[in-house]
Amino acid sequence: MRTIEFTDTEFMIAQGARLIEDGKTIFVGWGIPQVVAMLAQKLYVPNVTQLFEFGAIGPQSVLPFVRGTMGGPQNTYRSLQWLNMNWAFSYSATGYMDYGMLGALQVDPYGNINSTYLGGTFASPTRRFAGSGGGNQVASHCWKTIIVIKHEGRRFVPKVDFISSPGYLDGPGGREKAGLPRGTGPHRVVTSKALFGFDKETREMTLLSVLRGISVEEVVKDMAFRPLLAPEIGEIPPPTDDELRVLREEIDPDRFIIRGEKMSASA
Amino acid sequence: MTPDRIRTEGGVEYRFTHPDDFREHVRDRKGRSPVPKLVTAKEAVATFVSDGDYIVYDFSSLTRGPQSLIREVIRQRKKELWIGAEFTLHESPLLVGAGCATRIDVGFLGYGNYIGQAVCDGRVKAYEWTNGGLALRILAGARGVPFLPTRDMLGSDNMKVSAAKTITDPYTGDPVCLVPALNPDVAFLHVHQADVLGNARIFGTNLFALEAALASFRVIVSAEEIVETDEFRKDPMRTTVPYFLVDAVVHAPFGAYPGAMPARYEIDLEHVDRLNAIRTDEQMGIYLEENIYSVGDHDEFLDRRVGAKRMRELRRRATIVEGYR
Numbered sequence: 001m002r003t004i005e006f007t008d009t010e011f012m013i014a015q016g017a018r019l020i021e022d023g024k025t026i027f028v029g030w031g032i033p034q035v036v037a038m039l040a041q042k043l044y045v046p047n048v049t050q051l052f053e054f055g056a057i058g059p060q061s062v063l064p065f066v067r068g069t070m071g072g073p074q075n076t077y078r079s080l081q082w083l084n085m086n087w088a089f090s091y092s093a094t095g096y097m098d099y100g101m102l103g104a105l106q107v108d109p110y111g112n113i114n115s116t117y118l119g120g121t122f123a124s125p126t127r128r129f130a131g132s133g134g135g136n137q138v139a140s141h142c143w144k145t146i147i148v149i150k151h152e153g154r155r156f157v158p159k160v161d162f163i164s165s166p167g168y169l170d171g172p173g174g175r176e177k178a179g180l181p182r183g184t185g186p187h188r189v190v191t192s193k194a195l196f197g198f199d200k201e202t203r204e205m206t207l208l209s210v211l212r213g214i215s216v217e218e219v220v221k222d223m224a225f226r227p228l229l230a231p232e233i234g235e236i237p238p239p240t241d242d243e244l245r246v247l248r249e250e251i252d253p254d255r256f257i258i259r260g261e262k263m264s265a266s267a
Numbered sequence: 268m269t270p271d272r273i274r275t276e277g278g279v280e281y282r283f284t285h286p287d288d289f290r291e292h293v294r295d296r297k298g299r300s301p302v303p304k305l306v307t308a309k310e311a312v313a314t315f316v317s318d319g320d321y322i323v324y325d326f327s328s329l330t331r332g333p334q335s336l337i338r339e340v341i342r343q344r345k346k347e348l349w350i351g352a353e354f355t356l357h358e359s360p361l362l363v364g365a366g367c368a369t370r371i372d373v374g375f376l377g378y379g380n381y382i383g384q385a386v387c388d389g390r391v392k393a394y395e396w397t398n399g400g401l402a403l404r405i406l407a408g409a410r411g412v413p414f415l416p417t418r419d420m421l422g423s424d425n426m427k428v429s430a431a432k433t434i435t436d437p438y439t440g441d442p443v444c445l446v447p448a449l450n451p452d453v454a455f456l457h458v459h460q461a462d463v464l465g466n467a468r469i470f471g472t473n474l475f476a477l478e479a480a481l482a483s484f485r486v487i488v489s490a491e492e493i494v495e496t497d498e499f500r501k502d503p504m505r506t507t508v509p510y511f512l513v514d515a516v517v518h519a520p521f522g523a524y525p526g527a528m529p530a531r532y533e534i535d536l537e538h539v540d541r542l543n544a545i546r547t548d549e550q551m552g553i554y555l556e557e558n559i560y561s562v563g564d565h566d567e568f569l570d571r572r573v574g575a576k577r578m579r580e581l582r583r584r585a586t587i588v589e590g591y592r
Contacts (some may be wrong), residue, residue, distance in 0.1 A: 030375075044373035053398060054327070054354065055472035062587060066534065068378070070354055071472050072330045073529040073587040082472045082590070085353075085402040093418060116395065120387075122428050123278075128383035128393075132351075132425060140419035163424045166394075177440030178422030179433065249293040 002267040007260035008150060008246055011211060013039055013158030014239040016101065016148050016190045024098040025091075027138045030070055032066045032148050033101040035247075035257050038065060042246050051091055052076075053134035055083035063250045067257060068115060089134070092141035095181070100142030102135045104149045106160045109205045110174070111167025111186030111198060113139060113147060114160035119229045122162060126138070132164040139165035140180050144187035150260075151191035153222025168203035175246050192220045200226055209234030213265045238265035278488045280370065280393060281430040282321050284450040286411045292484055297511065300498075303463040303474035304516045307331060308339040308489065308565055311515035315485040318346040320452035323405065323483065324433035324477045327354030327533050328378075328526055331469070333489050334358075335522040335565040341365040342559050351405070353378060353398050353474055357542045363391045363413065365559075372396050372429075372449075379546050395425040400446050405475045407448035408482030414445045425429070426537070454483035457522050458507065459531070459592070461490035466512025468506060470591040471529045480512040482572035489532055520570055521578060530591030533584035536576065 006014075009032070016036035020026060022045040028037045037050050038061050049058045054071035058080035066074050076082065091097060106114035115135060118127025139145050145167075149155055165184045168174050175185055185203070189196040194210045206228040210219050212235050220227060239247075252258045274283050280301040306314070316322070324333050337358050340348070349370040352359050359377035362368035362383045370392045376382055385391050396404065400420050404408075420431050421444045428444075436443040437467050456476050461467040467488045469476055474513045488508070493516070522528075525538035545551050562568040569578065 045377070054524055066329075066536075067316070068356065068539070069327075069329045070525075071327055071533070072527055073585070073591070076472055076529075077587060078589065084473045084478075085398065086406050086473055086478065089399045089419075116424075123426075124389065126378070128386040130376045130378070131395055132397040132423070133375040133395070134398035136397040136423055138423060140421065140423075142489070142587045143430075150482075163422070164397075166422045167420045175422060177442075179418060179444070180421050181418055253305065 003264050004241045005262065005264045006244060007258060008263055009260035010239050010244060010258050011263060012148060012150065012190055012192040013247060013258065015195060015244040016050055016146065017044060017243070019146060019188060019190065020045050020099065020255040023047045025096060026099040026101060027051050027097045027142050027159055028090050029102040029138055030133060032103050032257065035065055035251060036101060036148060037242060038063065039246055042250070043242060048189065051088060053085055053088050053099060053137070055088045057081040057083065057087060057091070063255065065251050073210055075141065086171060089137045089141070091182050092137060095143070098144065100138035100145040102138055102145060102147055102165065104147050105129055106155050106157055107147055107149055107189060108157055108160045108167070110169060110171060110203055111147060111189065111205060112160050112163045112169065113165040114162050115164040116162040118161055127230065135165040139167070141184065144168040145185065145186055146187055147189045149189060149191055150170045151193040151219070156225060158225045170196065172201065172203050181266060196227060204228050206230055206231060209236050211236050211265060212238060213258060238267065274289065275432050276362060277467040279428060279430050280392070281394065281447060282449060283447050286413055286448065289408070289450050290411065290553060298512050301464045301510055304465050304513065305463045305493065306515050306517060307334055308519065311342055311487045311517050312336065312339045315487055315514055316340060316345055316453050319348070321349040321351065322453050322455065323351040323451045323479050325474045325479060328356035328358060329539065330527050331457050331471070331523050331529060332358070332526050333457035333522060334526060335519045336363065336455045336487060336489050336517070338559050338565065338568065341367055341555065345567065350402055351449065353401055361543060364548070365555055370399055374398055374401050379543055379545065381551065395428045395477070396431070397525070398427055400425070400429065400431060402475050403571045404446045404449035405478045405482050407446065408450040409478040414446060414447050416443045416445050418443060420444045449482065451479065451483040452478040454486045455478065455484065455489070456491045456508065457519070459528070460492045460494045460498065461488050462494055462499065462510070462518050463516060464496060464497045465516050466496060466506060466508035467508040468499070476507050480508045485514045486512050487515045487517065488513050489522045490518040491520055491522060491528055493518050495575070517564055521573070522565065524573060527585070530588045531580070531585055532581040535581055
């Protein structure tokens, strides 16, 4: 059997792209989610409408991806509508956004996202990062939020240092009690090794499937909390030739985004 | 800025202006007469930006940001500024590194270790409003109301390190988040076209250009191109900001450099990489000296630090014109 070689980032992006449903709307966050959306639109979901907080409604991004940009001519290209931030968040606040996709620094069993600081206190952090950006609105408003995060144990913690963007907060009913829109919340966590969902009753992160060739134990051993396990753990195929070709040749030829730890799996 | 515009609640500082105080400022201090306001960046920043001011800007570090105005603020060594940082990668490290900014409402704090370390070291205070929360604060300022409600930020820790409040919504009975209006002292808008009176046009998306122009005490527009007023009357759908909101117009070709100006010129990624690589005060000092302090103004910066050849190349790369003018 043929062996496919890829990076952890490439696998995470490919996995994310396979989750997006055609004919739906998705609110796309900065960075990796932008690349996920590009790959998905190119290969799988021509009729997905992407929306960005900088007010681009339904753009068809020009490739390659220009790293770091939000709202440049490349990622607002051929939009259906150009607006601004207050209007962009109106589309999510009224329930028009089926999916939201966000990166994260740290995530906890309830899918709460930290992108603000690590260690110490808010006033005197050990390491400080960019903060919520528009992630808070995306995680608050969209019907289903997909979190994309590298599978590093230290990123999966029992309690995040700071809730930048809300998951299920302290568990069942937490979002409703806080006043967040009913029926919303984290839906999937896409990592560089596995895919997680959330238990409908307890709202806890639940391992759904793992990359082909990786054991459940390998996935959970580094995590600082023990996720629930689905009754049957699925197997995720590695990136396909098409996914890797589009990522490497069309989206990120300079490999600024897709570089990472080398991995391999059977095709 | 008057000190009483800063409020403190539970260790959180925030800016607030009573809507009537802002209205009276507009009545008494903002000119309605269509008079030419074309000035140099040096004059605009010297006249309209003071130490202690709260500044917002539109759009992003890499696209249509008012970078020439930011550099002029640094060149004039303004102090104790407070910035509302959205889509901010480099403005915050530069303004903090240059000793100009001491408070940041986040938004998006900025790119890289330099600004993160500055927060850890306590050189700058950060408050967390989120992008949507900050944009809504500016919209409240623009609507002349003291606050606006929203159904985000709720349940998150941003509520604890901002002055957003949770109250019971009198209509649904559910908790709802309130954010206070923000009336910045100064808004910087970099636009494609403006006339000398201050009518201004942006082609493409924006963060909160009109809201910020309405909500701010003073508005400085920098424009790639100065056009006749008649251009606005021929195509009014494309007017972003009418003249009477604007205090100064600065002609600034390549004003968004090293970022892009959609349909005019592309990002200078090499220069951006230099900014991204700044880790230490020493590196920051070298950057500031070379690109800001050692040149007298934006024109000299373009001539001596960027160069005609580079600018031609960046113009040539701006091949996406569909949707823009």
